[in-house]
Amino acid sequence: MYNIRYTCAGHVKNFMMAAMLKDRGQFPFEDKWPAMRPIILKLLKQETVTQGEWQDLFYAVHLVCMWDEIGAPKLRDALKQDIMNFIQQAQQRVLQHHEEQALLKSYIAEWRKFFTQCNYLPTPFRQLESSLAGKTNINAQKRNQSDESIIRKLMLDSWNQSIFNDIKKRLQDSAMRLVRAERNGEAFDSQLVIGVRESYVNLCSNPADKLQIYRENFEAAYIEATEEFYWIKAPEYLQLHGVEDYMKYADIKLREEELRAKKYLEPNSTSVQLLIDCCVKVLVATFKVPILAECSRMINSHQTEKLRLMLKLMDRISDGVGPMLIDLEKHISSAGLADMMAAIDVITQDSEKYVERLLDLFRQFSTLVKQAFDDDPRFLTARDKAYKLVVNDATVFRLELPSRQGSGGPTTTIGNTKTTVPTSTLAPTPNSNNNTNTNGQPESKCPELLANYCDMLLRKTPLSKKLTSDEIESKLRDVLLVLKYVQNKDVFMRYHKAHLTRRLILDTSADSEKEENMVEWLREVGMPADYVNKLARMFQDIKVSQDLNQQFKEQCRETIADSINIKILNAGAWARGSERVTVSLPLQLEDYIPEVEEFYKKKHSGRKLQWYHHMSNGTITFTNQVGRFDVDVTTFQMAVLFAWNQRPFEKISYENLRLATELPDPELRRTLWSLCAFPKLRKQLILVEPPANSPKDFAHDTRCWVNQDFAIVKNGKTQKRGRLNLIGRLQLSTERSKEEDNQCIVQLRILRVQEAIIKILKMRKKINNAQLQTELVDILKNMFLPSKKMIKEQIEWLIEHKYIRRHDDDINTFVYMA
Template sequence: MPKSSGLLKSQSDNKQSQFQEKWPNMKPVVLKLLRQQHVSRDEWQDLFWDVHLVTSWDDKGPMKIQKALEIEFDTFISGVKDEVLSHEDDSVLLKAYIKEWTKYFAQCYYLPLPFQAMETAMAGSKPTKKQADGNRVNTLMLSMWNTSIFTSIKDRLQTAAMKLLHSERQGDAFDSQLVVGVRESFVNLSTDTVNKLKIYQENFEQVYKHSAVEFYTSQASAYLNDNGIQNYMKYADEKLQEEEARAMRYLETRKGCTSVPNLMKECVDTLVKGYTTRIVAEAPSLIQNNEVPKLRLMYRLLNRLGQEGLEPLLQHLESFIKQSGLDDMKACVEIIVTDSEKYIEELLKLFTQYSKLVEEAFENDSRFLTSRDKAFREIVNETSIFKLELSSSIGKAGPSRVNPESKCPELLANYCDLLLRKTPMSRRLTSEEVEKKLKDVLLVLKYVQNKDVFMRYHKTHLTRRLILETSADSEMEENMVEWLREVGMPADYVNKLSRMFQDMKVSEDLNSTFKESRKSSGDTTNADLVNIKVLNAGAWSRSSERVPVTLPRELEDFIPDVEQFYRERHQGRKLHWHHILSNGVVAFQNQVGKFDLEVTTFQMAVLFAWNQRPLEKISFEDLRLATELMEPELRRTLWSLTAFAKMKRQVLLCEPPASSPRDFKPDSMFHINQEFALVKAGKVQKRGKVNLIGRLQLTTEKTKEEDNEGIIALRVLRTQEAIVKIMKMRKRITNAALQTELVEILKNMFIPPKKMIKEQIEWLIENKYMKRDDKNINTFTYLA
C-alpha cells in the first residue's frame, strides 16, 4: 500500500511539472517567431509536440501557456513601441511603425499554428474551423498590439498619414505605401467577429473624410472667386476624379465596404452641392450656344447629385428645345404652312439637332431623352403656328366644339403622299432614300397626339393612289402599312389598309376573268377598255352616300353585264356603284389636235353632253338636267373644266366669265374651247395626254368643317367603345381609374379631352350601359 501511494503522487507531480519542463524550450522558438528569426524544422516540430504534451498532461497547461504568451507578447510589443516612438519625424515614425507592424502581422498567422492543441483543449470540445486556425492566439496578438502600441500611437499615425495626403492634394509626391500601410493596420487590427472593419471605419475612414472636406472647403471658394464658375466646373470635375482615384488607392475597397462612396458623397457635397445654383445658372447660355464640352462637364458634376441635381438642368433643356423649336418654326411659317415637305424637313432638322445635343452633352441619358421627347411633342402638337379646328354638332354623345389641334398629322400624311405617289419628288429619290424619309415620318408621328387625323388623311391619299394607279412603288406602299403596324398604329386601322391592297389584287384577277368571259362569249366590244375595281365597303368607304349621275351610254351598257358576272361568282353579295370614286380616259378632238383626257366620271358625264354637238353652247341648267348631278357637284365639276390650275388653255369656256363656282348662274353658257391644247415651254402641242382629275374627290362633303366633324364623330364612338370595354372587364371602377385606363387604350389614336370623357360617361349612363354607385358618385358599375 505505501508503494502504491507513492506512485500516484509521482504521476501527479509529473503532470504539474510538464509546463515548467517544456516552456523553457518553447519560449526561445516563440521569441524567434516574433522577431522573424530563422526557426529550424526540428524547433518547429518540437514546438508542436511540446504544446501537445503540456495540454495533454497538465490540466492547467493551456492557461499557463496563454499567460506565458501574454508576458512574451507584452515584452516584445513594449520594445517595439519604444523603438517606434523614439522617432520624432512623422515620416520616419510612419516607416518604422509600418515596418514593425508588417512583420508582426505576418507572425499573427504563423505563430498561432503550433498552439492549435491549446485551442482545442481550452474549447473543451471538437474545435471549430476558427479555433483550428488558432483564433485565440491570433486574437491575443492583435488585441495586445492594439492596447499596447496602437491605441497610444494611432492619432499620430492618422495625423501623419493625413499630412501626406494633404501634400499629395497640393501636387507633392510621396511614398504612397506609407498611407496604405497605416490603413491596413487599422483594417487588420479589429477582432470584432461581426464587423471586421470597425476600428478602420471609426478611425481612419472618418479622419480621411474630414481631411478631404476640410481641404476642399478652404480651396473651392477661393478658386471660384478667382477664376469664375465655368473654370470652377472644370476644377471641381478634375478634383473629384483625382479624389476618387486616390480613394481607390488609400481606402478599403473590399466587397460590401462603402468607404469610397461615402467619401465621394462628402466631396460632391463640398465641391458641387453648395454651388449648384451658380452652376445651373450657366446652363441656358451654354445650351443656346451649343457649348457641348462645358455642358458635358456640367452634366457630370450635377449627375453626381442624382435626380435632385439634374432636375434644373432638365427643365432648362426642355424649355430651350421647346422655345427654340417654336421660334424656328415661326421664322419659316410662310413656307412650312404651304409646303409639307419643308415642314417635315424642318421638324426632322430640329429633332436631329436636339438628339445630337443630348447624345454629345448628356451621354444619351434617358432622363434627358425624356425631356427632349416632351419638348418635341409640344412642338409637334403646337397650335399657335397652324391649327386644325375640330368641331361637331353631334349632340349629347359628342361635344359641340373641342380645343384646336395641330395640323401636323395632316401635313405628315401629305408628305407621305408626295413620297409614295408619282411626283417629281419621288422620281428624283432612290427607293432607299424614300424608305428613309418615310421612316423619318414615322419618327415624327410617334410624338403626334391626334394620330387618328393622320390615319384619316393617309387612308384618303392611299385610296386616291390605288384607284388612280399613281403609286410610285407598290412594294413600298405595302411596306409602309407594315411599318405603321410596327410603330403601334391600331390593328383595325392597319388591317383595313392591308385589305385595300388585297382588294386591288382581287380586282386585277376579276378583270382578267371578266374580259376572258366576254371573249369566250364572242362579245369583245370595248371589253379591254373597262377596268373594274370591286372594293370592300368596310375597308374603303368613308361614306355610304351615292351620288346620282347619268353615265355615257358606252359605260351604262357595261353595268348589267358586270353585275351579272359578279353575281354568278359571289352569291349573297351586292354591288353598289360609287361613281364618285371612278375615273377614265376620253379621246378629245378639236381644231388644234387630238388629246387623251384623264377625267373623273362626273367630268366625263359633262363632256359627253357635247359628244353629238361639239360646237354648241349649253346652259348650266341644261347640263344639270343632262347629267342629273346635284348642283354642288355640277358646279365643282364645271369649275375643274373651266379653271383647272395647271392648264394654260381650258377645256371649257364660260359666258359670262366666272371667278368662282358660286358665280355660275342657271343661264350661264358653256362651250368647248376649240383652241384647247397642251402648251409646253411656250409651244402648242397637237397631241398629248392631259390629267384633269387632280386630287380625286372621294366624298360629297362640302366643307372642311364637315370633314372634321367625321373625325370627332369617330372619336366619340371610339371613346364610348373603350369605356364599355373597360366597364365590361372591370365591372366596377372609380372615375380616376377609368380615365387612366381609357387614355392608355386610346393614346395610339388620340388623347381624349376630359370634357369628351365626361360627356360620353354621362351619355352611357343615360342609355343604361353603366350607372353610378349609390354610395359613391365617383364609382361606376357596369350594367350587363
Template sequence: MALLNPGQAKFEVEWPSMRPTVLKLIRQEPVNRREWHDLFWSVHAVCLWDNNGPNKLYQALQEDILEFIRHAQSRVLQYQEDSALLKAYIAEWGKFFTQCDYLPKPFNQLEVSLSKDKENVVKKKGEESIVRKLMLDSWNQSIFSNIKQRLQDSAMKLVRSERNGEAFDSQLVSGVRESYVNLSSDVEDKLKIYRENFEKAYLDALESFYRCEAPQYLEANGVQNYMKYADCKLKEEESRGRRYLETAWGCNSLVVLTDCCVKVLVTDYKETILQECAGMIRHNETDKLRLMFSLMDRVPEGISPMLHDLEAHIVSQGLRDMMESAETITTDSEKYVEQLLELFNKFSALVNKAFIDDPRFLTSRDKAYKSVVNDTSVFKLELPLKNKSIGTKTQPESKCPELLANYCDMLLRKTPLSKKLTSEEVESKLRDVLLVLKYVQNKDVFMRYHKAHLTRRLILDTSADNEKEENMVEWLREVGMPADYVNKLARMFQDVKVSEDLNQEFKDAHRNNNEGIADSINIKILNAGAWARSSDRVSVSLPMELEDYIPQVEEFYRLKHSGRKLQWHHLMSNGIVTFANDIGRFDLEVTTFQMAVLFAWNQRPKSKISYESLRLATELPDAELRRTLWSLVSFPKIKRQVLSCGPEVKSPKDFDDSTQFWANQEFGLIKNGKLQKRGKINLVGRLQLSTEKSKEEDNEGIMQLRILRVQEAIVKIMKMRKKINNAALQTELVEILKNMFLPSKKLIKEQIEWLIDHKYMKRDDENINTFIYMA
C-alpha cells in the first residue's frame, strides 16, 4: 500500500476500505493477515492525520456494532420456547463476547487519540478499553435491556423445574449468568449488573418457591420431619447456588443465598420448631437435637431458647433424681458422690451427642449442674449468722462440700471401700471428687472438713496410702484451692515426719531407763497453728499409768527445744487396753476418754458405778461423758457391749446421776456365729477428734473465716484502686473470693460498713456509692 500524505489521510478515504474487515471481525468471519495488518495501519493513519478522524471512526464503529446487535436480537427473539430462547441468546452472546477480545486490538491508536482529549490520559488498572467498553455497553443498552426480563424469567423457570425434580441442561442457566457477569464495564463494581438483575431474580424466585412449599410440608408432615426437609433443602440450595451463582471475583452470592434459604426455611418457623426442643431433651433424642442445633445455629438468637431448655432440664432432672435417692445419699457420701457423677456424665453425654460439645452448651451444662450441686432442697448445712438486732440466725447452704470431704476420707482412710479398690481406682475416684468440687460454690466448707478428716487420719495412722495423701494436697493446688490452705495441709505432713523422728529419739533416750515406756508410748508433737481448734482442749482426769509419762515427755521436749511449751490434747490421743472378764481377754482400741472411763473398773471389775461417780472420777464435761459412755454401752458394730447400764436408756440424753454402769462379764466377740475368747476391736469409731461443740464450732469458724477473707479482699482492692464505686468493688471482690466461697451481698455490705467504722475506708462526700481508701 502506498504511503499517504497528511492531506490525503482523511476518514472518508480510509473507512470504505476498513469497514469490510471490521464487519468480518464483528460477525466472526475469517480475516487474512493482510486485511488484519491494513486495519492496524488505517486506524493509525486516521487517528494521526485527521483531526476529527478519531471521533468519526468511533461513531462509525458504534453504528456497525449496533446494527449487528439488532440482527442478533431479531435472531434470538424468533424463539418463543424458554430453552430455545436461552440457547439462541447464549450462542449469540458467546460469539459477540469472544469478539470483544479481538476487535479492540487494531483500535489501540483510537484509544490513545480519544484519551488525549480527556484529563486522565493513563488508563486506570482494570479499566476496559474504549472499543471493548463500546461493545459491552452497546449490547447492554440494546439487546440485553430489551430481553433481560425474558431471559431471567426463562432461567428461573428452568431452576424451578429442577427444584421440582425435572431434568434440563444446566448450562443454559450458567450461560445467562456469565453474560450478566461479563457485561459490566464498571471498573468500581464488576458485578453490578449481575447482582442487580440475575442474583436478585434468583433469590426472589427461591423465596417465592419455598414460601409456598415449606408451610404445606410442615403442616402435612410435622416438625420433626420438617427439620429433615429443611436441612436437605438447605444443602440442595447451597449445591445449586454453587452451580448457578457467581463465586469468583470475591462475590458473596452464596452467603446471601444461604441467608435467604435460612430465612424462608428456618427463621420463619423458628418458634414452631423450638417448641419441640424441651421434649426432645427430656427423651434424650440426640439425633433430632443435633439436627435442630444445626438449623438453629444459623438463625439469629436461635440457640438461646435451646440453651434455656437444656439448663431447665438439667436442673429439674438433677434435683428430681437427687430427691428420689434422698434417703440413701444423705447418709451415704459414696452413693451421693456416685449419684452426682452419674448425673454429670449423663448430661455431658447429652451435650456431646446432641450439640457436639459446643462451648455454649457446655457453659449451660456447667451453669445448671452448679445449681444442682449447690441446691439446698435435698439437704443443707446451717451456717450461723450473727446480727446485733436479731441475734443468731442460720444461713442454709448445700451440704455437698461436707459430703465430698467425707467421701475423700473413705477413699484415703483404711475402710472396706479403699481396701477393695486398686491404687488406680482410688486415684480415679479422687479425681472425680475434684471434678464435682469445681462446681461447688463454697469450697471453704470442703476445706474445713477435709482438714478435719486429714487430721484424724494422720493422728490415728489410718491413712490407706501416704503417697496418695500427699498427692491429694497437690491436686487441690492444681484445681485452684487457695495457696494458704494447701500450704497448711502440706505443713501437717511435715509435722508428722518431724514428729516421727522426735518419737524415735524419745524411745532411744528412755529404752535403757525404763524399757516399758519405750515400747508402750507413741508421741506426736505437732504445730498447734496448723492442727488445733479451741474445742480440742477438753479436760479429763487421766489414769495413773498415763499420768506418769507426761512429765518425762515434757522434760525430753524442754531439753530439745528451750522456750517452747507443750499443750496436751487428750482428745486427739488413743490407746489399746486389755479387757478381761469371765469369757476371755480382749484388746480394745479406745480413745483417751473411753480409757479414763474403763479404768474406773480397774481395781473393782465387778462393781456397779453411778453416772455421778464416773463424772467425778474422770472430770469429763457432761456432754463428752455421755457420748463416751454411750459408745461403750451401745456400740453399733458389736452384739455384746463392753459396759451395761441400768435402767436401760434409748439415748445418751436419758442418763441421769443415778444411772448405774458395770463391766459386762458376758462381753465377747462373735465371729461366724461363734463366741471368741480372744480378739481385738476398735471402739474409737468417729468419736475421735470430734466433740459436741466441734460441729457447731466448725460452722461458726467457717463464717468467721469468711468475714476475715471479705475484709482482707476489700482492703486489698481499695489499696490498689484508691477510689472505686460499689458495683466495681463487688465485682472484683467476687472474682478474688470465688475459688473459696461466693460472698452474699449482705455479708459484703456488713464488712464495708465495718471497715468504714474502723477508718480503713470512707464514702466519697459527693457520691455515697463511691469509696475512698484511707491509708
C-alpha cells in the first residue's frame, strides 16, 4: 500500500484506492481508453474541454502508464490512430477545393488548428512519454523542459506523412504562382504564401535541423521560380529598352525582391541572402558585359547618376567594379593630357596658367568621382593613379637629365658679394671618379613649374599683391596637393630652395610668416626631412646674419654704415655649386671686403669666408642730362657700368670691357645683353654698335657706350627721377653650370640610392634582390623613383668597392660587409 499525495487534492482518495486494487488487476488500458478518447478528439477538433475532463485525462494517462505494464505502448498506438484519422478527415476537407486560393486557405486553416493543438495535446501525456522513455517522473520533468515532446513529434510526423507529402507539390506550385502574379502586378492575399511557409518551417521535427523541410522544399522552389521568372523577363526588357533603362529596371527589381523575400521567406535563416544572390546572378551578372560597355561613354559625358547606378549594380558581383576603375583611369589620363595639349601655347609660357590648369583638372576629376561614385576609396585611388600620370607626363614639358654622370663629386661652397659664407665642403659621392649611366629618360618639368608658381606667390609680384593672405595660403595648399602626385620631388625641392635663396638674399619675400609656414607644410606632406631641415636652417641663418650685420655697422666707419649690407650664411644649408666667377670689383666695393673679413675673424676664429659675387647685388645712382635714377643691379652689371664711371661719354670696345671687368666671356655677354636689351625698357641704359640681336652677336670690336638720353618712361611720359630694377631673377649659377644643376640632381640621386642600399643591408644583414628593390623604392619614393637600371648600377658599384657582396650560394642575394 502506497501513501502518496497527488497534486490534485480531490483525487487523493481515488489514488489510494487504485494502489489497493492494483493486485486484483483492475484498470487496464481497455477500461480507461473509452473515457479518454472523447476528450482527445475534442482537443484535436479544438472543441471545449471542461476542467474536470482535462484533469480526468491527466489521471487516466497516469493510471494506464503506472499500473498497466503494456498500457503505454497501447495508449501511444491508439493515440496515433486517432491523430491519423483526424488528419485524413482534414485532408479530405482540403482536397474538396480545386481553386488554388481556396485550396491554400483551407490547408492553412486546417494546419493552424492542428499546429495549435500540437502545443496543447502533449501536455496530459507527459507520463506516457516518461514511460516510453523508461524514466522516472522527476527525470521526465527535466526532459520535457529541453527535449522535443514525443507526442508533438508524433503529431507533426503524422501530418507530414499523411497530408503534406500528398499535396505539398500542389501547395508549392500554388504559392509560387501567387508570387509570380504579384511580380506581374496582380493583387492577392499575401498571408496565403506566408501560411504555407509557416507550415514548412514548423513541420520538421528534427531537433538538429528544424528548417530542413522548409529549406529542401519551399526555399528551393521559391528561388527556382524567381530565377525562371527573370530569365525570361530580363533579356526581353534589355532588348526593348536598352542598357540605361535596364539598369534602373534591375535596381528596382532587386529592391523589390529583397522586400518580397523578407516577407515570404524565413527571416531567421540564410534564405533572403540566397534569394538576393540568385537575383543578382540573373539580373546583373548575366548582363555584365553590355552594362560595362556603356561605362566609358558615361564617364566621358559625365552621366553621374547613371554611373552611381552602375556602381551600385556592379558592386554586387565579383570583378564588376574592376573594369569601371580601368575606364576611369583611362578617361582621366587621356582627358587630362588632351586638355594640357590643347592649352600648350598658354601654359608653356606661364607657370601660373600651367598650375591652375592642373588644379582645375584635379577639381574636375574629384567632382566626377564624388558625384558618380560617392568618393568610393577604390575610385579615389584610381583617380590618384591616373592623375599622377598626367602630372608626371613629359609630353608637354620635359626636363632632360643627363644620361651620364660627370666626373667629380659635388664638393660645394657658397657665398656672394654682399653675402660672406664660411667654407663648408660636402662629402664627395662615392662614385665621383667613374662615369655611371643613369636612367636617361626625360622627366616631367612639373616640379620645376610648381616651384616657380610658389615663388610667384611668396615673392613681391603683381600676383601676390592682388591676393589676400588667405588666398595665397589656399593656393600654396593647392600646390602641395599637386606636389603629392609628383614623382620626382627632389627636383621641386631643388628649385624651391633656389627661389627661396633669391627671396631671402634680395629681401623680396611678400610675407615672411608665409615663408616659414611653407617649410612646415612641406614637412607635413612628407617631404624628406634633410631637405626641409636645410630650408629651416636658411631662415635661422638670415636671422643670425641680421644681428651680425647690425654689429658690423656699429663697429665700422660711419661712411659705410648705410651703404653695405652683409649676409653671412652657412654653406651646408645654402650650397648650390662649387663654381666661382672672377670679376674685378669697383674700388668702392673692394675696400669693404677686408673690413668684413677682419670683423668676422674676431667673432669666429678658424673659419674662412668665400665671396660669391654672382649672388650679390647693389644699388647705384645713375645721373645724366635727363635726370637722376636709382638702379638695382647685380655685381656683374655694376662692374660693367663702373667702366664708364670716370669716362661717361666714351665708347668702349667689347674687348676692353672684358679686360676691365675680368669677367669670363659667357658671363660678360649675358651681363652686357641685360644692360642693352632689357625687355621692360623703352630706352636702354647701354647702346652698342653694330646693333646685336643676341649675346652671341657681340664681337671684339663691338663698341658700347652709355645712353645719355636714358630715362624711365611711364604712361608715355619721361620721368626725371625714379627707381629701376635690372636684376630680374638673381643669378644663382653661371651659364656653364646650368647643365651642372641637372647633373647635380643625378649625382644626388645616385648618392641617395647608395645610402638607402647601405641602410637596408645594415639592418637586414642579408637580403635578396627583389626585396631590396621593394624596400629601396619605399624609402626613396618621397624624393624620386629610382630606375631599375640605376639600382643595378649602384649595387655593382657598392660590390666593387667592398661595401656589400653577393652571397656565395645565390648571386641574387646580397650580404652586408662591415
